[in-house]
Amino acid sequence: MHNTLVIIKKELKDTLKNKTVLIQFLMFPVMTLIMENAVKVPDMPEFFFTKLFSVMYMGMAPLTSVASIISEEKEKNTLRVLMMANVKPWEYIAGIGIYVWTLCMAGAGVMATGLPSSVIPFYLCIMAAGFIISITMGACIGIFSANQMTATSLFMPVMLVFSFAPMLAMFNDKIEKVAGIFYTQQLKVLMNRMSFDAIRPEAVLTVVLNGALALLLFFAAFKKKGLE
Numbered sequence: 001m002h003n004t005l006v007i008i009k010k011e012l013k014d015t016l017k018n019k020t021v022l023i024q025f026l027m028f029p030v031m032t033l034i035m036e037n038a039v040k041v042p043d044m045p046e047f048f049f050t051k052l053f054s055v056m057y058m059g060m061a062p063l064t065s066v067a068s069i070i071s072e073e074k075e076k077n078t079l080r081v082l083m084m085a086n087v088k089p090w091e092y093i094a095g096i097g098i099y100v101w102t103l104c105m106a107g108a109g110v111m112a113t114g115l116p117s118s119v120i121p122f123y124l125c126i127m128a129a130g131f132i133i134s135i136t137m138g139a140c141i142g143i144f145s146a147n148q149m150t151a152t153s154l155f156m157p158v159m160l161v162f163s164f165a166p167m168l169a170m171f172n173d174k175i176e177k178v179a180g181i182f183y184t185q186q187l188k189v190l191m192n193r194m195s196f197d198a199i200r201p202e203a204v205l206t207v208v209l210n211g212a213l214a215l216l217l218f219f220a221a222f223k224k225k226g227l228e
Helices: 002-017 019-038 048-075 078-084 089-114 120-144 148-169 173-179 183-193 201-225
Strands: none
Touching (some): 002 019, 002 089, 019 089, 048 089, 048 120, 048 148, 089 120, 148 173, 148 183, 173 183, 183 201
């Protein structure tokens, strides 16, 4: 646990230096506040921008951040040094995951400020679940990549699918059917209803299967590549 806390503190310090990672945590919360308060369109659904940007946030920020952090530290041999300092792989992964999840949840808390207090717990639960799956996917990509360039080429298409498929699904029925297999789309559907009572078994099953697949890919990547 001590090593995990050290990793978290290290990443918090590095975040202030790494503007690429920092902007991932700030962009969507800031955009949500601006758009919700500045754009008023007749007949626009309630909390439209909050829901739209929330799904894009959960599919983009944790995935790209984790992949970038792990691949950068592999490229700079920082991970090798940490392993030689008796930091176990699970301690490092746990530290990175907790750090990214906490910052993403802080951003989600900012985005939730415009929502009614009665639906905020449901909203945060939805965001928390999406962040966990995205973090796992980001760890897969980071472990599999030898450097940042490789990681970027891998996470860009994955990020675009998870982030933008739910948005495009609003305008195209065919895309909606395809997007239904992704956790971001199912979580968006649940977010539109904003109620624990509206949770459907098929939505939960899809999210669980996505999470299980991400976990399976993570272990496969770790077994093949490791952290060094």
